[in-house]
Each structure stands twice: as C-alpha cells, then as structure tokens.
Amino acid sequence: MSKKNIFQKLIEIFRSIFCKECTTEECLENANEKGIFCYKDEGRTKEMLSYSEVIDMLKRYDTTRIQPLEGALGYEDSRVTTFDFIQFKKYLGHVENLSKKANVKMTGISFIASAKKHEKNGKEYSGLIYVPSTTIKGADVLYDPLQSAKQGKLVTFKEMLEKHGYNWIYDTEGDYKEGKRKDYNYSLKTVKKQEANLRGGDDDVIIVSDDSGFGNRGQISPPY
16 A cells, blocks of 8 residues: 555544544545535535625515514514534534435425523523425425434424324415414324323323434524
C-alpha cells in the first residue's frame, strides 16, 4: 500500500470515529451503508428568498395574524421557533438511516403547527413538529421512520396517530372536508389493542410505545 493510500485510510478512520459526517466534498467509500450521509454546497438553492419576499411575508403575518391571535389568547403568541443546528443534523441523519432500513425514500420534512404549555407561566404557545415525508404518486405522504424501520414497511403519520387516539385530517382534501369539526375535537375514542404493553389515558387507548420518529425540542420566542 502506498503512502498516499495509507494516509487516506487514516483520514477515513479518523472521520468514521470522530466526525460521523463528511466535512469535505470527498465522501467516504460506502458512506450511506455506514449511516454517514454526505452533502456539499451546490450554491444558492431555489427555495432561498429575497428580502422583498421576506418582508412581504412578515407584513402579511403582522396584519392578518397578530391581532386575532392576541385577541383570542389574551397575550402575544410565539413567533420564532429555533432548533439547534447540530442536533437537527443528527436527527436528519438518524431518520434518513431509519428510512433507508425501511426502504422508504425520504423526500421532505413537514413542519406542523402545534401548541405547547409553557412550563413557567402556564400559557400555551405555538410550536412546530417536524415530520418526514415521502412522495407517492406525486403526493407528499407523512410517515414515521421509526415505526417504518421496525415494521419493515411504510407506516404513515395518520395511521400512527389513529392508533394513539387522534384523527389527523390534513393529508388530503377529502380527509379535510370529511373530518373537519366545528368543536375542533379530533380525539378518537376507539380502543385499539396492539400488544400487551398498554397505557391508560383519557380515552383508554392501548398503545405499544410512545416513541415516534418525529421531532421538536425547539426554543420559542415569545415568551420573553
């Protein structure tokens, strides 16, 4: 083995032990098989905004969202959700690896509006849940990469929520029109038995595990 090859091998070993990701344009051999996903800077991408677009979008929120939300809540809702960059990359690497094991091609990440009670002041603030998606017949399908890897097939976001006692109506226009409720109550009271491991709850839903392949853990502002 030449000195060059020995040096290259040492670099690969160092990266595989300490980096767990590629830091240069040159990727490790068989990197994806090792759970290492390599990306490079391809320049300005199509989803990047101009300042005029950013300001237009912010103004539209200012004039159509702040007053109704503050009037309904009695306080200003959160406006910013920040996710730790390194942790988010780790999440993406993990769910991409799980998706590969399940033979599901991850084609997107959906950010779903939600609300969470603030630990200190008890008020509820908007937040975001991120959920991987795949493309089937031209349509985005939200799915759980963890459950998909465990079961060896595509397991959708909607079917997992149903098993946990919640009706998700936002996958298709038909689901939305059929499932939309005036009281905004999307709990399902059907008892669903899956395995011996069960959890008692408001609707006595029996579930296997609370673990999902979705993410959040972000910092929201406000509150200040």
